[in-house]
Amino acid sequence: MFVNLNAGPTKGPRFLGELGKLSQNEIILSEFRYRRGAEIFGEAEPAEYLYQVIDGAVRSYKLLSDGRRQIGAFHLAGDVFGLENGEAHRFTAEAIVDTTVRLAKRASLANVAEQDVTVARDLLTMTASSLRHAEDHMLLLGRKTALERVAAFLLEMDRRLTAAGVMALPMCRRDIADYLGLTLETVSRALSVLHDKGILGFVGQTQRQIVLLDRPKLGALDL
Amino acid sequence: MFVNLNAGPTKGPRFLGELGKLSQNEIILSEFRYRRGAEIFGEAEPAEYLYQVIDGAVRSYKLLSDGRRQIGAFHLAGDVFGLENGEAHRFTAEAIVDTTVRLAKRASLANVAEQDVTVARDLLTMTASSLRHAEDHMLLLGRKTALERVAAFLLEMDRRLTAAGVMALPMCRRDIADYLGLTLETVSRALSVLHDKGILGFVGQTQRQIVLLDRPKLGALDL
DNA sequence: CGGTGGGTTGAGGTATTTCAAGGCTCGTGG
DNA sequence: CCACGAGCCTTGAAATACCTCAACCCACCG
Numbered sequence: 001m002f003v004n005l006n007a008g009p010t011k012g013p014r015f016l017g018e019l020g021k022l023s024q025n026e027i028i029l030s031e032f033r034y035r036r037g038a039e040i041f042g043e044a045e046p047a048e049y050l051y052q053v054i055d056g057a058v059r060s061y062k063l064l065s066d067g068r069r070q071i072g073a074f075h076l077a078g079d080v081f082g083l084e085n086g087e088a089h090r091f092t093a094e095a096i097v098d099t100t101v102r103l104a105k106r107a108s109l110a111n112v113a114e115q116d117v118t119v120a121r122d123l124l125t126m127t128a129s130s131l132r133h134a135e136d137h138m139l140l141l142g143r144k145t146a147l148e149r150v151a152a153f154l155l156e157m158d159r160r161l162t163a164a165g166v167m168a169l170p171m172c173r174r175d176i177a178d179y180l181g182l183t184l185e186t187v188s189r190a191l192s193v194l195h196d197k198g199i200l201g202f203v204g205q206t207q208r209q210i211v212l213l214d215r216p217k218l219g220a221l222d223l
Numbered sequence: 224m225f226v227n228l229n230a231g232p233t234k235g236p237r238f239l240g241e242l243g244k245l246s247q248n249e250i251i252l253s254e255f256r257y258r259r260g261a262e263i264f265g266e267a268e269p270a271e272y273l274y275q276v277i278d279g280a281v282r283s284y285k286l287l288s289d290g291r292r293q294i295g296a297f298h299l300a301g302d303v304f305g306l307e308n309g310e311a312h313r314f315t316a317e318a319i320v321d322t323t324v325r326l327a328k329r330a331s332l333a334n335v336a337e338q339d340v341t342v343a344r345d346l347l348t349m350t351a352s353s354l355r356h357a358e359d360h361m362l363l364l365g366r367k368t369a370l371e372r373v374a375a376f377l378l379e380m381d382r383r384l385t386a387a388g389v390m391a392l393p394m395c396r397r398d399i400a401d402y403l404g405l406t407l408e409t410v411s412r413a414l415s416v417l418h419d420k421g422i423l424g425f426v427g428q429t430q431r432q433i434v435l436l437d438r439p440k441l442g443a444l445d446l
Numbered sequence: 447c448g449g450t451g452g453g454t455t456g457a458g459g460t461a462t463t464t465c466a467a468g469g470c471t472c473g474t475g476g
Numbered sequence: 477c478c479a480c481g482a483g484c485c486t487t488g489a490a491a492t493a494c495c496t497c498a499a500c501c502c503a504c505c506g
Contacts, residue, residue, distance in 0.1 A: 070366045145461080185486080208484095
């Protein structure tokens with residue numbers, strides 16, 4: 001499925017500035033809304049826009065020819081994604097739940113960066129931040145056990161989206177598994193273990209809302 | 224082990240410009256030589272310099288508390304490493320063999336980037352290039368089989384260092400294993416399989432010089 | 447020439463995957 | 477209002493890819 005961005009942004013161009021850390025400027029911005037499951041852009045498609053999540057959640061992933069999937073990152077409210085230096089996207093991005101994003105035309109961004117050093121610096125900062133995440137994730141994928149991966153995931157999500165003591169995960173077990181390089185069953189089992197050990201609790205019966213009861217013990221697992 | 228850079232660079236400062244894609248400029252450069260196995264910088268150390276491999280090979284890695292190691296990248300002649308936006312290094316870097324590097328002071332680089340847009344752009348390009356590599360490597364670590372990983376490794380090294388038909392690997396099996404998220408035995412077995420299938424051959428008896436006999440078959444394994 | 451640092455190979459163990467079954471929630475339509 | 481199916485999650489049992497442990501070989505070097 002391909003989302004036609006030209007048909008797109010219903011709210012029309014805006015000039016609100018500040019896309020993430022980007023400074024106020026004559027950068028063309030607009031907002032767009034994607035339904036749960038909708039593709040925002042596809043791997044290898046020309047990278048026309050840069051995106052920021054206003055509300056909702058996005059997964060970006062790569063596929064192997066036989067369908068194996070690796071999610072490289074989850075993007076939550078405030079996160080910028082679609083950062084490319086080349087001409088094409090290197091991930092497919094999909095809305096995990098109904099999601100609002102803000103878009104900035106890369107071409108206009110590049111122009112502004114030529115003049116305005118702060119914009120150039122912000123682009124570098126955001127790219128470096130993605131790099132740091134990817135580097136940490138390589139360690140997780142290459143060397144951590146299933147339990148350690150799930151513990152690290154919970155701490156990451158706790159940091160990024162916990163409100164009022166509970167984290168409401170937007171993504172399903174399969175997404176978590178494809179992020180952690182595991183199967184959904186292994187993720188489920190690891191969560192059960194942590195639950196049985198009294199390290200986490202579920203609120204509601206959807207299994208998507210988690211409360212961390214023993215952060216120190218979780219941290220001990222996140223080597 | 225800690226390499227004291229102040230005691231350091233024997234050849235004295237130079238002004239050769241062009242560190243990787245960096246434009247000619249008043250950036251302070253110097254060269255330094257590291258012995259096989261020597262640490263160039265350590266994880267979490269303040270990041271004072273940016274590095275470029277002139278000759279030799281470098282591994283950068285992260286360690287878990289119990290010694291498990293994940294090598295994030297190998298840096299070969301021409302590669303720039305030590306790219307940080309923050310204040311501290313996020314990897315430990317070691318010379319795999321005797322290695323000559325060129326150094327640029329990050330502080331001076333940052334100054335120049337404020338004035339010269341091309342330097343800023345080059346920094347972004349290099350960071351984006353590291354990011355692309357890390358993203359591809361996440362897919363490998365998260366979702367590929369041992370044979371696929373080794374095949375991908377061989378193709379990467381073939382692309383980056385094959386001369387006159389043979390690739391002379393600077394790194395040992397353990398390094399390869401820690402790069403691919405495997406054990407050295409599994410790497411060795413995978414290489415044996417590829418050898419038995421006639422896909423690759425060894426030249427000399429050190430097992431470090433490899434010639435690819437059937438690139439198409441290797442490519443078929445690199446999904 | 448003995449020791450050390452790679453490298454290979456075999457046999458057995460195990461963490462994780464695969465396959466399978468069952469439960470719960472929720473939306474939809476009869 | 478209830479039946480029904482779809483989606484999501486958990487749990488068990490069996491399979492397996494990879495790891496661990498161990499032996500051995502070879503090249504190199506003081």
